[in-house]
Amino acid sequence: MNKESVINYKKASEYWAEIPATLDGVLGGFGFISDIDINGSELFLQSLLSSDNAPATRSALDCGAGIGRITKYLLAPHFDTVDVIEPDGKFIKSIMNFVGEYKIKMGTLYQTSLQMFEPEKKYDVIWNQWVLGYLKDIDLISYLECCRNALSQNGILIVKENVTSSGRTEGDETDSSITRPLKEYLKIFKLAKLKRIKQCKQTNFPTGIYPVYMFALIPNDNDIEMIQTESTETSKQ
Numbered sequence: 001m002n003k004e005s006v007i008n009y010k011k012a013s014e015y016w017a018e019i020p021a022t023l024d025g026v027l028g029g030f031g032f033i034s035d036i037d038i039n040g041s042e043l044f045l046q047s048l049l050s051s052d053n054a055p056a057t058r059s060a061l062d063c064g065a066g067i068g069r070i071t072k073y074l075l076a077p078h079f080d081t082v083d084v085i086e087p088d089g090k091f092i093k094s095i096m097n098f099v100g101e102y103k104i105k106m107g108t109l110y111q112t113s114l115q116m117f118e119p120e121k122k123y124d125v126i127w128n129q130w131v132l133g134y135l136k137d138i139d140l141i142s143y144l145e146c147c148r149n150a151l152s153q154n155g156i157l158i159v160k161e162n163v164t165s166s167g168r169t170e171g172d173e174t175d176s177s178i179t180r181p182l183k184e185y186l187k188i189f190k191l192a193k194l195k196r197i198k199q200c201k202q203t204n205f206p207t208g209i210y211p212v213y214m215f216a217l218i219p220n221d222n223d224i225e226m227i228q229t230e231s232t233e234t235s236k237q
């Protein structure tokens with residue numbers, strides 16, 4: 001069976017409608033890994049912000065934002081304004097309260113899905129985490145193309161997602177999502193005319209969960225890809 005057939009946009013939104021607006025809720029019972037996840041993301045983001053041709057820190061977009069976990073702990077401390085995309089009404093209503101003191105940095109909260117999103121402005125960083133498994137390949141490619149066109153000068157698109165160890169796409173009927181292998185993401189990035197400038201495996205996560213990778217992507221104007229690959233532990237040194 002084609003694993004992609006597990007994806008059903010209506011069923012996924014019905015699944016999320018039943019999930020409480022808490023850290024444990026948005027992380028599927030793994031709220032306790034949030035700090036480790038944010039630490040790994042912080043190192044990755046800092047290395048990009050201090051690199052040659054670093055993006056500006058005016059505006060970021062948090063895609064599939066849930067209750068605003070990444071906005072609050074990662075993006076708002078670095079960027080002047082953060083916009084979010086989140087289809088679930090209950091999650092989007094909880095964001096302003098959840099981000100607390102960063103409320104003043106919040107820009108537009110788009111209550112829509114990634115596959116329907118039409119960017120209205122340019123962003124320095126667009127962060128996609130634990131959400132791309134809800135999109136069919138064809139929609140994911142168009143969405144990434146939209147994001148590519150919505151990057152400001154030196155802007156970077158980040159993807160942080162689970163990948164399978166089996167090398168195959170695996171489906172999850174519970175939330176109508178799929179988990180792709182690394183090579184599938186690389187194929188999709190190429191089709192969306194994005195090139196990797198940095199790739200990093202998240203470390204210190206508990207055993208028994210999918211490996212998690214971070215990719216920093218920029219528009220691919222020629223075909224050459226030069227990437228730094230490392231684990232978050234390496235980048236701590």
Ligand SMILES: C[S@@+](CC[C@H](N)C(=O)[O-])C[C@H]1O[C@@H](n2cnc3c(N)ncnc32)[C@H](O)[C@@H]1O
Pocket residue numbers: 009012013016026027028063064065066067068069070085086087088091112113114115129130131134135
């Ligand atoms: C596992 S949670 C991750 C939330 C957040 N990215 C984080 O890491 O804390 C997945 C989120 O994706 C949202 N989502 C599911 N399908 C989506 C879609 N097609 N477009 C945008 N968001 C979607 C859900 O409503 C939920 O908030």
